[in-house]
Amino acid sequence: MAMKMKTTILVLAALLLLQVCSYQADSRSLQEESMIVRHEQWMAQHGRSYKDIEEKAKRFSIFKNNVEYIDAVNNAGTRTYKLGVNKFADLTNEEFRATSNGYKQAPFPRSCKATFMYENVSAIPSSMDWRSKGAVTPIKDQGQCGCCWAFSTVAATEGINQISTGKLVSLSEQELVDCDTSGEDQGCEGGLMDDAFNFIVRNHGLTTESNYPYQGVDATCNKKKSSNGAVTITGCEDVPENSESGLLKAVANQPISVAIDASGQDFQFYSSGVFTGSCGTGLDHGVTAVGYGTADDGTKYWLVKNSWGTSWGENGYIRMQRDVSAKEGLCGIAMEASYPTAN
Numbered sequence: 241m242a243m244k245m246k247t248t249i250l251v252l253a254a255l256l257l258l259q260v261c262s263y264q265a266d267s268r269s270l271q272e273e274s275m276i277v278r279h280e281q282w283m284a285q286h287g288r289s290y291k292d293i294e295e296k297a298k299r300f301s302i303f304k305n306n307v308e309y310i311d312a313v314n315n316a317g318t319r320t321y322k323l324g325v326n327k328f329a330d331l332t333n334e335e336f337r338a339t340s341n342g343y344k345q346a347p348f349p350r351s352c353k354a355t356f357m358y359e360n361v362s363a364i365p366s367s368m369d370w371r372s373k374g375a376v377t378p379i380k381d382q383g384q385c386g387c388c389w390a391f392s393t394v395a396a397t398e399g400i401n402q403i404s405t406g407k408l409v410s411l412s413e414q415e416l417v418d419c420d421t422s423g424e425d426q427g428c429e430g431g432l433m434d435d436a437f438n439f440i441v442r443n444h445g446l447t448t449e450s451n452y453p454y455q456g457v458d459a460t461c462n463k464k465k466s467s468n469g470a471v472t473i474t475g476c477e478d479v480p481e482n483s484e485s486g487l488l489k490a491v492a493n494q495p496i497s498v499a500i501d502a503s504g505q506d507f508q509f510y511s512s513g514v515f516t517g518s519c520g521t522g523l524d525h526g527v528t529a530v531g532y533g534t535a536d537d538g539t540k541y542w543l544v545k546n547s548w549g550t551s552w553g554e555n556g557y558i559r560m561q562r563d564v565s566a567k568e569g570l571c572g573i574a575m576e577a578s579y580p581t582a583n
């Protein structure tokens with residue numbers, strides 16, 4: 241009797257175990273299936289197709305890893321920002337870094353003037369948004385060309401031009417990509433905003449986006465279009481390095497080109513909120529600080545215009561934590577800031 245009971249219990253236990261196992265297997269394959277569906281939906285949404293089944297399998301596996309990371313971060317709810325399954329979701333972080341940035345190592349000394357015209361500025365508003373002042377063009381998209389430096393240069397130039405003339409004119413990144421071979425500037429292979437500002441001065445201006453539209457690839461310089469300098473600048477200055485208070489004085493007065501370390505996975509998938517890292521100070525991306533403010537929870541931020549289209553971040557923008565303890569600023573934002581000057 242006792243023996244029989246034991247056997248029954250054992251059998252029951254075994255059955256239960258089997259059930260648990262098969263339930264786990266079911267839920268695993270369900271998860272896998274829903275991931276496949278998510279990948280298909282994401283592909284349709286982003287117009288993505290792959291050349292063969294091997295490529296698709298490889299991309300699916302990267303997508304799955306990324307989505308699991310994004311879901312885990314968002315579900316943990318421990319960060320002040322959210323991540324999103326955006327257009328970079330089927331790229332490894334290495335692939336993302338290779339194609340989406342393009343800021344090079346700056347020489348020392350840097351190539352804009354070291355004088356700082358905003359040095360003695362004392363009236364600094366508590367918040368600023370150059371978009372609402374009409375000094376910022378819509379978000380652009382550099383695509384798979386490492387010419388962030390051209391987009392950052394153009395955004396800062398569009399800004400100072402609107403501030404000094406009252407006219408917002410969208411300007412040509414492609415002209416910089418094709419025609420500016422000065423200093424470190426090498427089209428889709430990277431460059432520096434400082435060199436590009438100096439090119440604009442020597443070239444007697446930069447032409448418009450509509451006259452010399454963006455192609456997203458290296459092309460031959462169209463000298464005729466490039467000689468049509470629609471907007472001129474008088475020079476450029478470097479914001480004193482490693483000073484967020486200096487950067488604040490500058491951004492209070494005009495949109496400012498800044499270099500940042502955008503190489504992290506959280507930056508790749510940033511979707512909303514105030515970004516607090518993690519990131520280092522290996523500057524690899526040029527963007528534009530177009531304002532600053534304080535979030536509802538009291539966190540101070542820089543408002544930064546990126547060049548990865550409107551589907552990334554907050555409609556193409558990122559709010560990055562301001563006044564951090566490191567003098568370099570978050571992701572090195574205060575290390576190599578600069579701006580064009582105008583009459």
Ligand SMILES: *[C@@H]1O[C@H](CO)[C@@H](O)[C@H](O)[C@H]1NC(C)=O
Pocket residue numbers: 356357358359360
């Ligand atoms: C700021 O003030 C100091 C002291 O008055 C002066 O020497 C300096 O030239 C001023 N800087 C600018 C950019 O006006």
